[in-house]
Amino acid sequence: MVAGETSGDLLAGLLLDGLTSRWPLMTSAGIGGPQMARRGFQAWWPSEKLAVRGYVEVLRHYREIVGIRKQLKARLLAQRPDVFIGVDAPDFNLDLEAGLKAEGIRTVHFVCPSIWAWRADRVEKIRRSVDHVLCIFPFEPALLAAHGIAATYVGHPLASVIPLQPDRSAARLALGLRDEDTVVAILPGSRESEIEYLANRFFQAAALVKRAQPAIKFVVPAVPLLQGQIERLAGEAGVRADVQIVQSQSHAVLAACDVTLIASGTATLEAALFKRPMVIAYNMNWLSWQIMRRKQLQPWVGLPNILCEQFVVPELLQEAATPEALASALLQWLDAKSSAPDKIAVVEQRFTRLHAELQRDTSQLATDAIQKILEG
Template sequence: MVNCRPILIGMVAGENSGDILGVGLIKSLKKYLKNVYFFGVGGMRMRSENMECWYNIEELSVMGITEVIFKLPSLIRIRRNLISQFLKLKLDIFIGIDFPDFNISLEYNLKKKGIRTIHYVSPSVWAWRRNRILYLKKAVHSVLLLFPFEKPIYSYFNVPHKFIGHVLADEIPLYPNKIKIREKLGISDKKICLAVLPGSRMEEIKMLAQDFLTCIELLNNNIPNLEVLVPLHHQKLIDQFVKLSSSISVKVKVLHTQKAWKIMVAADIALLTAGTATLECMLAKCPMVVAYRTNLLTFTLVKNFIKIPWISLPNLIAKKSIVQEFIQKECNPKNLSIALLNLLNYNDDQLLTLKRIFYQLHQSIKLNANEKAAYEILKFIKS
């Protein structure tokens, strides 16, 4: 598609995982649109593609109901300003990347004013607050779906959608080279390597880091040749975790990286917070234990509305339990360390079976997502 006039695209990503999706989409759209400009909210990756960002992702990122309430006035002000700015620009299209409670309202208001809208990443309507799909249907022209288990509910409610797979499944090799990556990281083959991912937001790290660190100490008592790697994508998160990790005697290597999956490829086992990291770990073919905790008020309010038995993406995609999950009270150092030691004791057949499942799930979402997403969006842009 060759365009003469400038094409103006609005985008809002509310957290790190959205920044990953956003930068790939921008690169793909630039292949087809030679005179295109991007505006809105993004992270360092999207900024690297010359997107004009009016706010930082950190200003939007929140976790749990109490955090949302505390930050609500600021979020309302930002959303109001974004609507005003986007309308002044007379966008060709707006793409909300995940962050549904913020973006769907934004999309609804823009669509009412005649702007075409796309929502990239389905909200978890298959898990709870199913009625959101009706509001989403009014707010957007199409929804880009990452996972096959999401398709039935969109078909049932007759919401325009496109299943595109996941960009990480395209980026991460089906057969990652563990030996090569360990060599690059300087990890001896005599070491047992544990990857620890305590979260991509400050609130997650505050909630889980101490239990993760205690778990590391328990593991170190049983594994004398343990090497612990903690990949984090933002300096603020690194500073916070380094400060917390000084309380334990075990040496922990905290790495500043945008490619956490490479650390997971190098690892023998992984301990991580529920979220996109569980998908990366599955794609890296690394056995994992998944932990999740939120504040008690949020958990109490939400638990009775959850309609699915799992929280981690590998289990959701597989539609069965293939990785262990520990939630709230069950998420404690003793349980986590026992589960990780059990993974280390897997025999060859057990390990091969788990990795074969990971491989099959990887194939199911490896669909050239950036190109599929760009193609769907181009259909709604008037040349």
Template structure:
């Protein structure tokens, strides 16, 4: 079996390596060619270009590198047509991969795309382009699969790799012990984001909200994982302006999952961190601010009732979302106080998050390999899509 794989960044390299491992279990003689990083190369990929070739972000940067990117895509097309793989799998990087997938599919090579673009949220017309480009799309989340089913695009819900990586049962006390935190104090995990702009727009607001919450909960402590050395410096600089928090804050280098597991509740920016908090089974408040122009565009372009993944997965408002002008220190503190005031509500939410976690813990790499094999053999995809709203898991 021959598989042509194209990953565009480090997260795709991780996904691709897992898929390759699962495919090798099914097809010991499988061969891999395309683009990948160190993990995929370690699994046996012959990478025709460095992974960094496709790791271009931002409109200006993409335009600057567009001639080179188009040249690479033409070269990959020639290589794939000469090699004649049984299937081509594009891993994320939709702007690059969907065009290549469409060309190869038109030439008779079956194609699959692993990781859905956020087509369900904005620019929904892209689903027609996806339908022309792929024989199957592999999604992490059940509501994504339901979206494609409604648009008659072949789809396989494979589950989320993060859900596979994180335990279905976690230990708050063990996490606190590992971080050197007290076992018997109320603890808030505070994650204002991993990007400089997120710290800029949210950092001070989050700390002011924490100050107000401390007025209600005198023995409250905070654990703040910094995503990088630079974010650590930025957070340290912000904390200088909040001396009342100095003795309460535990500023960490990374270790965000341990911090969330150790906590009673989490305050975070919208994004993957909200999914991780859900997979740690911790109640949360999601807040987000952005530049006014960006927010105006988002309001007019994004078509979804929620922005946080826990609510999107559940298809209901499980966690509070405070966006832009609603994300004030007072409002954030008020919402957080609810979780700390009601242990029963926290336990109910932890149980609900455990249910959602189990629904996503499906063995994503193995299921992706099963779907890719079906595409290569031109068989129907496995029918394993969950309902849009997850009530319980048997």
């Protein structure tokens, strides 16, 4: 298996639960993180090695990443696993899967690359690289089938892990917060490049929100390896004393908050499953942004908006993601808490419907599909 970042590690860990339940003597190895390690996965390289987003950013790490893929391919061809499962990370995994499939190793890709959002040209590479795709969104299998790619909708694992009605009070108690507190969760991302481009903006926005509402509480879940960098940036923005930084615990933080300022990515879907209003933001290297924008197929970038096919929550991207604009969007949600609760109720109801749509027995469906591949 290969999972290339925090969100992939989480999804892979949940998938491993189902795999080991069906095949108790199974062994698993490759590239992964702490969630996978807890399930007995042997990480030959840590998932952080692949946690890079953006064309220019990837170029900086290109030689190392290509070297890892070459070594991993050689090791897998020597050991010949029964099946290889690439978890997301399509830029890394699809090329690896193509090489393994060509040598007769069965390949599964978990999480369909977002060809419906951007880079539709990737379809041919998927067909060449994988025997089967495990899809987490219901519309994806039909889209892939139209291109001759076998796929199964397995639901989103997080939809079964995150409760339909999150316990805000319990989460606040665990974080040392009171029920009457107004809480903003700040999630600037789980990659070093995201922290570099987003955290300072997010913390400057927090300073502006704090000035408008002095009693506000801010909580930031930090990936352990990036916690020091986050603490430093909070200090530079002058809000270190006002921000509670906790190691990991992103689900507890999302359950506890009233609204979240959040980097575009899988975390936005987690926030939607916790039924939380949010402000989605992203900023990256200018050249990477120009390349990605030209490949975009839909008007939305945030997963909750894509899945709902409307701007349920605001998106502030690239030059629009100024501290002033981010603070203003947050304050609109916070003001709605008292002045327009119906606005928040509409978001909660839409996200509840989305949760129900994504809730399936993912472990069972995924392992059923993998069993058929193994038998084939």
